[in-house]
Amino acid sequence: MIPLTVLKAALICTVAIGMVGGLIAWRERPTPGSVPLAVLLAGQCWWSVTLLFRIDAVGIAAKGFWVDVSWVGIAVIPVAWLFFSLEYSGYHEYVQPRYVAVASIVPLCIAVIGATNTAHELMYVHSTLVEINGATMLDRTPGPWFWIAAGYTYLLGLLGTIPLLELITSDVLAFRAQSLALIVGIVVPWLTNVLYLLGALPTYGVDPTPIGFAVSGVAYLGALTRFRLFGTNPAPIRYARRLAFDRMEEGAIVLDSNGYVVELNDRAATFLRTDPDDILGRAFADALPQVAGIVDCAGPNDRMVLEADDGTRAYDVSACSIVDYTGRTIGRSITLHDVSAxxxxxxxxxxxxxxxxxxxxxxxxxxxxxxxxxxxxxxxxxxxxxxxxxxxxxxxxxxxxxxxxxxxxxxDRRPLPLDSILCDAIDSARDARPAVSVDYDGVPDDVYVDELLTVVFEDLIENAAEHNTTADPAPRIRIDVRSGEPEVDVVRVVVADNGPGIDDEELAVLEEGAETPLRHGSGIGLSLITWGIDIVGGRIEFADADPTGTIATVEVPIRSRPP
Amino acid sequence: MASEPSTQSRPTGSTALWNRSTISRARTVLERLRNALLYSSTYLALVAAAEVALVMIVLSLPVNLSPLVVGLVTFAVYVNDRLADLEIDEAVAPNRTAFVRRHQRVLYVAGAIAYGVAVALAVSGGPLAFGLTLLPGAFWVLYALDYFAALGSQIRRLKEVLIVNSAVVALAWSVTIVGMPMAFTNAPITPTAGVLFGYLFLATFVNTEIPNVPDVESDAAAGVSTLPVVVGVRRTRQSLYGVVLLTLGLIAYAVLRGLLVPAAALALLAGLACLVTTIAFLGRSDAERRLAISAELSRVPALGVLVLVTVGL
Incomplete structure (x- = not known):
């Protein structure tokens, strides 16, 4: 048995911690969870105070009085715990006065019945004074309402634990310390109470649960303020996800594992010109036959397009499975992307x-x-x-x-050997401008690139040739190819000419990627080159050659050789 | 003849500079300490604790934690008051408001810790001490909830009614200062306790009216009825002399009936003398804020005299 003074000191510390924590939590308003936490700490404070008065009180009546009035604080705790948990984890829809009122009915009865126990003995049926280690303590036999209170407290405690555990196991908590704070907050008070009820704590028959709640309160307060410090209060996350789902550009339909529509965002309802209330809960094929027809009949590589009956709108349809953490498929998500434009x-x-x-x-x-x-x-x-x-x-x-x-x-574009693309382009340029000499050492046969580059290199080499019309110096084009530069899967092609060079204005327009009536290029050739390279995911740079001319450096991804 | 070098060397340039910077640093530290003591209202907590000690000595109560509890509660209440009235105080006490605004969070947490510790310590004093300590906390929460603003026109009106506003403040503090040590020691209510209550009530009433003199214009603009607003500064001075006379009468009565020992009476008179001096300067000195502080500190000399006389005897 621990010394009584230690127990009293612990309870006094609990009061101090509860008061300080409660006032600081109160200041944190309107941070989600702050008000219920302040109420929870106030409840545990009252409980601790009455325990202290009960220990010091003399006589069975005085001790009994403090036990009876302690129920006012005890009754508050589970309700505050539940609503702290709901508010903190973002379930604001359940934190409404009417729900608080409903959840408070039983605690109100507990508080009244507890405080007036002497009149009816529903909370305790028998009281007696016992000597424990030289201290006179009150021993009471629980009545029916005691067990109702205990059961209800544990029920609300369990309900409140679920969202907090959900929060801990989700990926929204970036910091281990914060998760630890929540775990400590959950475990300590309930463990203390269970150990007390099992008679495993040497506390002179005094329930030390409020000490556990003080620990819990401090842990939550730490979590509350630390989350705020890091700007990651988790309460809005659920709403943000909901908001993202509702406001996304794509229409989204969620099906459960049995093929029933369980969720539908506003965009999908607008696309399909339907009311979510008419769709939710119905079988997919029955509720949205036009979408179901496309999704269920399409092959794995088929492009799924849903066209409106009047032909004015069209949607790309995609479907993917929703799997849980075990890899089990628990539903499907269907998205509709408006491709009408x-x-x-x-x-x-x-x-x-x-x-x-x-x-x-x-x-x-x-x-x-x-x-x-x-x-x-x-x-x-x-x-x-x-x-x-x-x-x-x-x-x-x-x-x-x-x-x-x-x-x-x-x-879908095929890969072609870069060498054949360049050779064709060089031949084409030589045919058009026989005076131009082209130096090209060739590329290994296994370097394949996108077939779209045929157009790009034809234009690039032709462009280099056609603007070089002077006889002195003689028009000349040099093509160098370096495979695996600057990265392993990239090939660099450098086309250098000794022509007049590209006008700065023209280059500026190409770099900006947009023209205005006052600022535009002179033709379409260079634009064609940059568009093509952009489409294949490459890049091009132009530089001045010495003494005249242009050096165009093209870097494009290498594609794998076709089977 | 060449002159001998003086053994008392003058400080070199760098030493003089060092001395000057040390002095200025020390001055800055002292100034900060003074500001912290004044603006955070820590000095009021110390005054309240001193008043409780005075009560304990006069009533011959055993040593207990009540001065500490009252000091902590006073600190918490005033800090919260300063934080709640930041906007209102801006015009009348700009330096204090700037200090409080700058250290808002620290002050709030310090106030919460002070109050939490006070409540916890009060539990050891029994239910009555606990109840007395809890009362300001209830007001704290209600104030923060703006219940006074909502319910509030009646309470607000109460705060604006002439004399009643100062009387309510005086009553609250007198009950706490006399009641707390008695609650801690389960002491019975005696006529001497009544005399002390009356003395503290009247003296605190005077304290509360003195700061209203520099605030006369802002109070008049806000429609708050204080003595200086209604009767003017000169009449206020005279009225406060009247209250002091009443207090003097109370002390004389207590001495005549044997309720106060001469040492206690002397101490209370010393406090009253300080108060009278302060009142005498009302409306006649530009240092009006200092007058208010001096009135608040007027019971400290009383404790000093009592300790000196008691130890001397």
């Missing part, structure tokens, strides 16, 4: 492609035909018309390439 642009590009591929080319051919029939002074006017018509044809060719590029952006 994308599809509209795609249709417009198709029309433009057709216009450039057929109409412009046909019209240009007609102009060339007509020009050849003009009989003028040595055919000079006809030559000029022909030249301009060819320029239109060249431009339309580039636009077609650009449209192809965008089309290929969406399609």
């Amino acid at each position: 994308h599809l509209r642009r795609q249709r417009r590009l198709t029309v433009l492609n057709r216009v450039f591929r057929h109409n412009v080319r046909t019209t240009t051919q007609l102009i060339l035909g007509c020009a050849s029939e003009i009989d003028d002074d040595a055919g000079r006017i006809a030559d000029r018309i022909e030249g301009h018509a060819m320029a239109i044809e060249e431009l339309s060719e580039k636009v077609r390439r650009a449209i192809d590029l965008f089309d290929r952006d969406r399609a």
